[in-house]
Amino acid sequence: MQDLLRNVSASYNDFSSGQKKIADLFFHEPIFIAFSSALEVGRRVQVSESTVIRWTQKLGYKGYTEFQHTLQRKLAEERLDNAQQEQPAAADQSFLENLLDADITSILKLKQTINEESLLQVVDRISQSDQRYVTGNFFDFGLAEWFGGWLGSALGNTAMMQPGTAAYYGQMAELGPHDTIIAFAFPRYTRTLMDTLEQAKRKGAKVIVLTDKEESPAAKSADIVLTVSVNANLNIDSYTAVHALLTSVMRFVYVKEHAKVKEKLARLETAYTDQDIFI
Structure with a gap:
């Protein structure tokens, strides 16, 4: 997630006024962007859908969908990292293995707190x-x-x-x-x-x-x-x-x-x- 934040921050000064509104929304509510359409994001900050799409292209993505999928994955990985601080995932584990480890962690937490x-x-x-x-x-x-x-x-x-x-x-x-x-x-x-x-x-x-x-x-x-x-x-x-x-x-x-x-x-x-x- 940090690499996405750095990318948007580094490009911020090159954004148009409308694109800066999208970037500000990204900094404050990345989850909204991760699970909302380009049209919904545009409405939220009062810019056009095409402005949202061009913003993701300016960041180096083919379009909004590719950026959104990347953001969803980054948010998921960050959330899993936070949940597993006591039991860090092995560096060579797959994304699926990390998801399953999150469930194992929740059962261990239940065992400790019930x-x-x-x-x-x-x-x-x-x-x-x-x-x-x-x-x-x-x-x-x-x-x-x-x-x-x-x-x-x-x-x-x-x-x-x-x-x-x-x-x-x-x-x-x-x-x-x-x-x-x-x-x-x-x-x-x-x-x-x-x-x-x-x-x-x-x-x-x-x-x-x-x-x-x-x-x-x-x-x-x-x-x-x-x-x-x-x-x-x-x-x-x-x-x-x-x-x-x-x-x-x-x-x-x-x-x-x-x-x-x-x-x-x-x-x-x-x-x-x-x-x-x-x-």
Whole structure:
């Protein structure tokens, strides 16, 4: 990234007034340029799309796309370097190996920071609940559905809670002190999820929140919070450490409720066999 900064700085005096506006945006918000079109960049600084393209050509690139790809790669490498300061990547590692190392680092961080007492409280609450509801921001709903599906198979009495659906309002109406909501709240946080958790809290339900930091807005309504960091490379979030945490919760639930889980999974396997599901 530093070589790009030096290149733009060295050429700054040769830029037109419009091109200097683009350079200033690059210095202050490189991520915006990395993931926005030339037209969007031009609108941001009030110059034409062609001015943006000519600016990248003046820097020695064939066009905006080549410059943008270079910038994306540089930002990703810089972010990985920062994330791996304690475990620097080998100089001969490929970009893919560095990406995978970032996920390994996130799991090691989870290992060092996880509050095992809180995890055991989560397992106890999941086991004791009459009804379990699993929900999340819409970016996190895949995680919620995967975890909720396993809980339903292993323990029963588990449902997805998806705001805005007819089922959602029925679930909120029935929610009570013996029920638990398990919420996934990773950036970007939605007002809808915060409202759901606040309502659940008022109704006396227990609220478990999995989120990226203690200061998460969802933590305000939580009885128990489990924090786990989410890596973002090239604007793509990696939930590797979240999956590792959930797998640990599932294993603890399996041990705690071994007889019940084993019986339910056996009945499920029988249903699979009766329906001839698998090859």
